[in-house]
Amino acid sequence: MKTIPIIIIITMLVALVPLTLMADDTTPDGPAATTDSRKTTMTQPTTSDSGHDITPLTEDQVRELAARLDPETFRVTQKSGTERPFCGTLLDNKKDGTYVCTVCNLPLFSSQHKFTSGTGWPSFYQEYDPKHVKQIEDASHGMVRTEIECTRCGAHLGHVFNDGPEPTGMRHCLNSASLQFVEDGKELPSLPLQPGYQTAYFAGGCFWGIEHYFQQGPGVIEAVSGYMQGETERPNYKGVCSGTTGHAEAVKVVFDPQVVSYETLLQAFFLMHDPTQLNRQGPDRGTQYRSGIYATDDTQLAQARAFIEALETSGTYRGPVVTEVELANTFYPAEDYHQDYIETTGRSCHVTNPWPRLKQATGSDKSPSTPAKP
Numbered sequence: 515m516k517t518i519p520i521i522i523i524i525t526m527l528v529a530l531v532p533l534t535l536m537a538d539d540t541t542p543d544g545p546a547a548t549t550d551s552r553k554t555t556m557t558q559p560t561t562s563d564s565g566h567d568i569t570p571l572t573e574d575q576v577r578e579l580a581a582r583l584d585p586e587t588f589r590v591t592q593k594s595g596t597e598r599p600f601c602g603t604l605l606d607n608k609k610d611g612t613y614v615c616t617v618c619n620l621p622l623f624s625s626q627h628k629f630t631s632g633t634g635w636p637s638f639y640q641e642y643d644p645k646h647v648k649q650i651e652d653a654s655h656g657m658v659r660t661e662i663e664c665t666r667c668g669a670h671l672g673h674v675f676n677d678g679p680e681p682t683g684m685r686h687c688l689n690s691a692s693l694q695f696v697e698d699g700k701e702l703p704s705l706p707l708q709p710g711y712q713t714a715y716f717a718g719g720c721f722w723g724i725e726h727y728f729q730q731g732p733g734v735i736e737a738v739s740g741y742m743q744g745e746t747e748r749p750n751y752k753g754v755c756s757g758t759t760g761h762a763e764a765v766k767v768v769f770d771p772q773v774v775s776y777e778t779l780l781q782a783f784f785l786m787h788d789p790t791q792l793n794r795q796g797p798d799r800g801t802q803y804r805s806g807i808y809a810t811d812d813t814q815l816a817q818a819r820a821f822i823e824a825l826e827t828s829g830t831y832r833g834p835v836v837t838e839v840e841l842a843n844t845f846y847p848a849e850d851y852h853q854d855y856i857e858t859t860g861r862s863c864h865v866t867n868p869w870p871r872l873k874q875a876t877g878s879d880k881s882p883s884t885p886a887k888p
């Protein structure tokens with residue numbers, strides 16, 4: 515083996531210092547640069563003993579994946595956030611299967627090694643594959659702990675302690691938000707890179723119909739009903755309906771910008787509801803039914819504002835547009851029975867299907883090339 519000149523080693527070490535400083539989780543914008551490994555590791559493909567590609571992703575790849583996360587998952591995985599104990603969705607999951615990274619889908623833990631620790635966070639006494647979970651010393655919050663992160667994408671997972679059960683004595687303490695559960699018998703998902711999906715959030719009154727028609731849009735990967743822009747954490751339908759939590763019924767729309775533009779989604783949104791009604795839509799009244807656009811970045815924010823300005827000057831509406839435009843806060847998916855509600859129940863809805871009109875109006879738009887889903 516060739517000897518590396520000492521000067522190169524020193525240069526590399528010096529180069530690492532500012533990268534380590536950049537890893538501070540208080541970085542105001544964008545995904546935190548969590549580790550220096552992504553920047554310094556050569557892109558030679560690396561395969562783990564269990565046969566998975568654990569080549570560290572580039573910063574751009576991580577940014578692309580992180581842009582699809584909901585704000586809570588973003589906070590936990592990209593800003594080293596911690597969810598409150600006994601609140602994570604996977605704490606009491608007793609099913610057999612694999613827990614994969616919520617950002618890059620790398621298998622991280624197995625139900626075989628899960629145990630009830632009583633701490634309020636999902637706990638595992640060993641990793642799916644030790645090479646999939648990276649340990650880093652964490653001296654934040656006035657104590658020295660060992661942080662764990664996904665080897666491939668650098669997502670923050672939680673911490674590991676040496677007070678676990680036999681045979682390892684280890685306790686990997688996880689945030690549910692960092693994990694996705696894949697039940698045995700289902701195929702493990704692959705790395706979700708390309709085609710570069712984006713996320714948009716809209717509130718236009720009762721979410722059932724808004725979700726239903728966004729879901730039918732060409733280029734829309736998924737539409738999910740939920741609650742956002744409120745004051746409390748983990749709201750439920752009853753709380754939101756009381757009008758005291760401050761949340762709006764909103765819909766998360768994951769879309770492929772190669773097929774449908776954000777601009778087209780804005781058009782669809784305004785065709786679906788009446789943006790001049792303050793805190794109501796149709797028969798539904800209350801701040802939870804307000805009209806809102808919640809942008810995931812400054813580009814969306816500017817586009818939404820410009821769109822509304824153009825609407826106002828066009829004289830489309832008699833009254834002023836009262837739609838609020840803000841940066842998105844945490845989106846909380848609504849209870850399962852609210853998802854696909856119109857489709858499941860066969861109930862009709864006062865929201866109009868915007869897509870036939872959009873196809874007529876924007877014949878040159880990219881979207882008609884892809885057939886709408888049934």
Ligand SMILES: [Zn+2]
Pocket residue numbers: 615616617618619620664665666667668669
């Ligand atoms: Zn990952």
